[in-house]
Amino acid sequence: MQSYQCHRINFNETRLVNTPKQSLKNSEIRLQIERFSFTANNITYAVLGDFLKYWSFFPAMNENGEDVSDEWGQIPVWGFATVTESNNNEVAIGERFFGYFPPAEECVMQPTNRTNNGFIDGSEHRVNLPQSYNVYRVAPKADEQSDNERSMLYPLFVTAYCIHDMLTERDWVNAEQVLIVSASSKTSIGVAYAIQNDATSPKSIGLTSARNVGTVEKLALYDAVNSYDHIKSIDPRLATVIIDMSGNKSLLSELHQHLGDAMKLTLNVGITHWGDLENTMAINTDRSEQFFAPDHIQSMMKRLGPQAFQAQSGAFITESAIKTRRWLNHKDLNGLEALAVSYNDVCSGLVDTATGLIVKMT
Numbered sequence: 048m049q050s051y052q053c054h055r056i057n058f059n060e061t062r063l064v065n066t067p068k069q070s071l072k073n074s075e076i077r078l079q080i081e082r083f084s085f086t087a088n089n090i091t092y093a094v095l096g097d098f099l100k101y102w103s104f105f106p107a108m109n110e111n112g113e114d115v116s117d118e119w120g121q122i123p124v125w126g127f128a129t130v131t132e133s134n135n136n137e138v139a140i141g142e143r144f145f146g147y148f149p150p151a152e153e154c155v156m157q158p159t160n161r162t163n164n165g166f167i168d169g170s171e172h173r174v175n176l177p178q179s180y181n182v183y184r185v186a187p188k189a190d191e192q193s194d195n196e197r198s199m200l201y202p203l204f205v206t207a208y209c210i211h212d213m214l215t216e217r218d219w220v221n222a223e224q225v226l227i228v229s230a231s232s233k234t235s236i237g238v239a240y241a242i243q244n245d246a247t248s249p250k251s252i253g254l255t256s257a258r259n260v261g262t263v264e265k266l267a268l269y270d271a272v273n274s275y276d277h278i279k280s281i282d283p284r285l286a287t288v289i290i291d292m293s294g295n296k297s298l299l300s301e302l303h304q305h306l307g308d309a310m311k312l313t314l315n316v317g318i319t320h321w322g323d324l325e326n327t328m329a330i331n332t333d334r335s336e337q338f339f340a341p342d343h344i345q346s347m348m349k350r351l352g353p354q355a356f357q358a359q360s361g362a363f364i365t366e367s368a369i370k371t372r373r374w375l376n377h378k379d380l381n382g383l384e385a386l387a388v389s390y391n392d393v394c395s396g397l398v399d400t401a402t403g404l405i406v407k408m409t
Contacts, residue, residue: 050151051383051390052107052119058093061390062119063383067112069155076133078144079153083126084199085386085404087232087317088206090394093122094294094318099339100176105149121149124406126198127186128154137161145197146183150383152408156183177341195377196368199403200233204364207237209343210290210314211245220311222249223285226302229292230255230263230272231400233371234317238290239268240367249288252281254298262400266374278302286311294318300329314338380406 048068054060071077096102104123106116129143131153138158144165148154159169165184173181186197219225225242227235230253242248253269263272273280275298281287283306291299291313303310313335348356380386386406392398 048152049383050107050121050149051386053093053122055093055096055102055118055120058090059391059394061387063387064108065110066108067110068153071132071134071155072157074135075155075157076130076135076138077153077155078128078148079131079409080126080128080148080151081143081409082194082198082405082407083124083148083150084195085124085150085380085389085393085406086199086203087393087396087398088203088234089122089124091294091317093120096120096122098337103176104147104173104180105151105154106172121151123147123180124150125202126406127194138166143186143188144183145186145201147180150386150406152383158183177339179341179344192377195403195405196371198405199375199377200237200368200371201364203234204237204240204367205344205360206316206338206340207234207241207367208360208363209340209347210238210316210338211241211248212347213314213338213343214288215245215248217312219249219288221286222288222311224252224282225249225288225290226252226254226281227269227290227292228254228295228298228302229317230269231259232292232317233375233400233403235290235292236266236268236371237367239266240370241363243268254278259400278305281305283307283309285309289313291315292317296330303331304329310334312336374401375403376401377403377405380404382406382408 048066050064050066052062052064092101101123102120105121106114107119107121109115126148127143127145128148130138130140133140135158156168157170158166160167165182168181227238229235239251242251250270253263253272254275255263257274257276260272260274278301287306287309288311289302310331315335316338380389389404
């Protein structure tokens with residue numbers, strides 16, 4: 048069974064490993080992974096792998112079946128898989144599910160809490176991990192575009208939906224402008240969709256690299272678009288919220304210094320610039336928070352109820368996915384070998400904004 052593994056310290060170091068096939072225990076199932084998306088969001092999983100326990104979902108093994116997860120990890124991905132073997136009376140061979148998987152040919156799970164909509168993986172090592180990542184939803188075969196959109200956009204746009212909800216709940220901390228760093232990222236675009244639909248939100252400014260300014264402007268989502276080398280043009284007199292998808296500490300330091308007391312809150316969400324994690328000299332840590340979507344999902348479910356959350360977030364994701372069709376193209380990568388070829392481009396932020404990578408395993 049082939050899997051794609053990433054070094055837990057040096058994320059540019061990866062390898063393809065043929066690991067032994069696991070035998071099934073009582074109540075376990077084997078799933079053949081069909082397809083999954085791979086974006087900068089997955090690199091964030093690697094960078095925050097220790098802090099937010101992303102490495103714990105799918106422990107890595109070597110060719111001898113030995114646990115090597117102290118050094119190597121499997122970056123979680125979102126996609127589809129079909130049951131090929133079952134020792135669980137409630138899950139049948141041939142059933143297809145959408146959810147969180149390893150970048151591998153197959154995986155083994157222990158379904159619990161089975162309903163008509165899906166199940167929760169109750170494997171022992173996942174019991175104390177964020178619940179929303181352990182949910183697997185029934186996914187009958189759909190058209191390829193819908194499957195690609197779901198695997199690519201669901202995790203990004205549900206995060207965007209939650210970011211908007213959190214800031215709305217806080218009345219945008221009375222901010223007059225919101226800066227979205229790495230404005231070309233798909234999660235940023237999801238946040239911009241939410242803001243554009245909300246007449247009560249502050250004006251939005253998208254920050255991006257000089258080479259992406261034209262592309263981001265064509266989206267017509269932000270009230271203004273600035274390049275990273277022109278942040279001095281941002282009005283430092285206006286109360287400001289920063290939504291940071293980049294993790295570029297040098298840039299955040301510069302922004303915090305420029306805005307001073309006008310910087311009311313920075314939400315640290317993604318890490319598209321993972322190579323710059325050291326320069327924190329001018330960062331106002333007292334007004335900075337790490338945003339973790341699963342925590343906010345649980346909060347919203349308690350406040351709204353699970354069904355209302357699913358209905359409202361689902362409507363937003365569907366509407367936003369339809370909007371992306373005018374600019375987002377999906378590019379197929381055939382298997383893990385093709386992912387290995389493209390991985391460094393994703394890691395380095397070189398994949399074009401308008402391209403979504405889909406790894407097809409079958």
